[in-house]
Amino acid sequence: MFSGKQHSKFDPRDRGLNRIQKSLQRFFPERQLIVRSGERMRTLRLSTNRQAALVIAALVLGAWTLFSSGLAMNHSERIGAKNIEVKDARMGYEQLLAQVTIYKDRVAVLTDELDQNYTKSLKLMKNKTAAHKSVADALELQNKGNSRSGKSKNKVNASRDSLVIDKAKLDLDHADEERNALMEELSDLENSMLNVVAHHQETPFVTTDSLELRQVALQRDLAMAEREKLIQKIGSLEGEIRNMESNQLLLYHRFSEVAETKITGIENSLSITGLDVDLLLKTGPASRRQGGPFVPLAPVIQNSGLLQESLYKLNAKLDRLQELQGLLARMPLDAPLDKFHLTDRFGVRKDPFTGRFAQHLGLDLAGTYKGSVFSSGSGKVVHAGWKGSYGRLVEIDHGMGLISRYAHLAKISVEEGQVVERGTRLGQQGCTGRCTGDHLHFEVLYNNRHLNPLKFLRAGTDVFKE
Numbered sequence: 456m457f458s459g460k461q462h463s464k465f466d467p468r469d470r471g472l473n474r475i476q477k478s479l480q481r482f483f484p485e486r487q488l489i490v491r492s493g494e495r496m497r498t499l500r501l502s503t504n505r506q507a508a509l510v511i512a513a514l515v516l517g518a519w520t521l522f523s524s525g526l527a528m529n530h531s532e533r534i535g536a537k538n539i540e541v542k543d544a545r546m547g548y549e550q551l552l553a554q555v556t557i558y559k560d561r562v563a564v565l566t567d568e569l570d571q572n573y574t575k576s577l578k579l580m581k582n583k584t585a586a587h588k589s590v591a592d593a594l595e596l597q598n599k600g601n602s603r604s605g606k607s608k609n610k611v612n613a614s615r616d617s618l619v620i621d622k623a624k625l626d627l628d629h630a631d632e633e634r635n636a637l638m639e640e641l642s643d644l645e646n647s648m649l650n651v652v653a654h655h656q657e658t659p660f661v662t663t664d665s666l667e668l669r670q671v672a673l674q675r676d677l678a679m680a681e682r683e684k685l686i687q688k689i690g691s692l693e694g695e696i697r698n699m700e701s702n703q704l705l706l707y708h709r710f711s712e713v714a715e716t717k718i719t720g721i722e723n724s725l726s727i728t729g730l731d732v733d734l735l736l737k738t739g740p741a742s743r744r745q746g747g748p749f750v751p752l753a754p755v756i757q758n759s760g761l762l763q764e765s766l767y768k769l770n771a772k773l774d775r776l777q778e779l780q781g782l783l784a785r786m787p788l789d790a791p792l793d794k795f796h797l798t799d800r801f802g803v804r805k806d807p808f809t810g811r812f813a814q815h816l817g818l819d820l821a822g823t824y825k826g827s828v829f830s831s832g833s834g835k836v837v838h839a840g841w842k843g844s845y846g847r848l849v850e851i852d853h854g855m856g857l858i859s860r861y862a863h864l865a866k867i868s869v870e871e872g873q874v875v876e877r878g879t880r881l882g883q884q885g886c887t888g889r890c891t892g893d894h895l896h897f898e899v900l901y902n903n904r905h906l907n908p909l910k911f912l913r914a915g916t917d918v919f920k921e
Contacts (some may be wrong), residue, residue, distance in 0.1 A: 787917030846888025
C-alpha cells in the first residue's frame with residue numbers, strides 16, 4: 456500500500472531546489488510504504504532520490520538483459536551462417552577442382568587451335584594484302600606522271616591508292632599483338648591450373664567419387680554450352696564473311712570506278728587527235744607479244760559469284776588502263792618546248808619566201824634561241840642529221856604508224872637508233888634549212904599521212920593536266 460505525501464505549492468523546502476530536483480519531485484514524489492504483519496505495522500519511507508535510483512537501476516538491468524540476449528542470438532546466427540559458408544565453400548572448391556581438371560586439357564587444345572587458326576589467318580590476310588597491293592600498284596602505275604609537271608599529283612594519287620594496304624598492315628599488327636597477349640594469358644592460366652590440380656591431391660575432405668560425378672556433369676553441361684556457342688560463332692563468322700565480301704566488293708567497285716574514270720578521260724582526250732584508239736592498241740608493240748594455248752575457264756571459276764566476277768571485270772579494266780598508259784607514253788602528245796608561242800599553224804598558208812599559197816604540214820613554234828627541244832613521246836630515233844629544207848632534223852618512230860619530226864635544229868643531241876622517252880632532250884632550237892628565223896618546225900605523221908600536230912598537243916594538255 457502506497458501513500459504519497461503531497462507538498463504544498465508554497466512549500467518552503469522547494470525554495471532551495473534546482474529545476475532538475477523539482478522535476479524529480481514532480482515525477483517521483485516522496486512516498487511511504489506501510490507494511491502490515493499481523494497486528495504489527497511498519498512504515499518505509501521512499502524518498503525522491505531513492506525512487507529515481509531504483510528506476511535507473513531497473514532500466515539498466517533491462518537494457519543489459521536485452522543486449523545480452525540479442526548478442527547471444529546474433530552469435531548463434533553467425534555461427535550458423537559460417538557453417539553454411541564453409542559448406543558452400545567446400546562445394547565450390549569441389550566444383551572448381553572439377554572445372555580445373557577438365558579445363559586443364561582444354562586449355563592445351565585451345566592453345567594448339569589458336570596457333571593453327573592464327574597461322575591460317577595470317578596467311579589469308581597476307582594473301583588479301585598482296586591482292587589489294589597488286590590492285591593498288593596497278594592503279595599507282597596508271598597514276599605515274601607522264602609529263603614534267605604532273606609529279607605532285609601522282610604522289611597524292613599514290614598515297615590515296617595505298618591507304619587500303621596500310622590499313623591491312625595495321626590490322627595485321629593489331630591482331631599479332633592481341634594474339635601474343637592471349638597466348639600469355641593462356642600460359643598463365645595453364646600454370647595456375649597445374650598448381651591447383653597438384654594442391655587438391657593433398658586436400659583430405661575431397662573424395663574421388665564426388666569429384667568424378669561433378670566432372671561428368673560438368674562435361675555434359677560444357678558440351679551443351681559449346682554446341683550453343685558454336686552455333687552462335689558460325690552465325691557470327693557467316694556475318695563477318697558477308698561483311699568482308701561486301702567491303703571487298705565495294706573496294707573492287709571503287710577501283711573499277713577510278714579505272715573507268717581514267718580510261719574514259721584518256722579515251723576522250725585521245726579522241727581529239729582523230730585517231731582510232733582501239734586500232735592503235737591493236738597495232739601497238741604490246742599487242743604483238745601475246746600468245747599461248749587456249750585453256751577454257753573451269754565451270755567452277757565461271758560461276759564463282761559476284762565477288763570473283765567483279766575481280767575479273769576490274770582486272771580487265773586495269774589491263775585496258777595499262778594499255779592506254781603505254782599508248783600515252785608512246786604517242787607524241789607532250790609539247791616539245793617548255794615555253795613557246797605559235798608562229799604558224801598547220802594547213803594552207805602564204806609561203807614566207809615566195810608569197811604564194813602552199814601547204815604547211817606542221818607547226819612553227821618559237822621559243823628561246825638554242826633552247827632545249829624535247830621528245831613529245833617515247834620511240835626510236837630513225838633520223839638524226841641534215842635533211843634538205845628541214846635543216847638539222849630529228850625523226851622519231853613511235854610505233855603504230857606514228858612519226859614525229861623536229862626540224863631547223865641548231866644542234867642535235869641524239870643518234871640514229873637511240874631509244875628515247877617522252878621528255879628526252881633531242882637538241883637545241885635554231886634556224887637551219889629553209890627558215891626566216893629561229894624556231895622549231897614540228898610535224899606528226901600517221902601511216903605517212905601528215906596530221907595536225909596541234910590536236911596532239913591539245914590532247915596532251917588535256918590528259919597530262921594537273
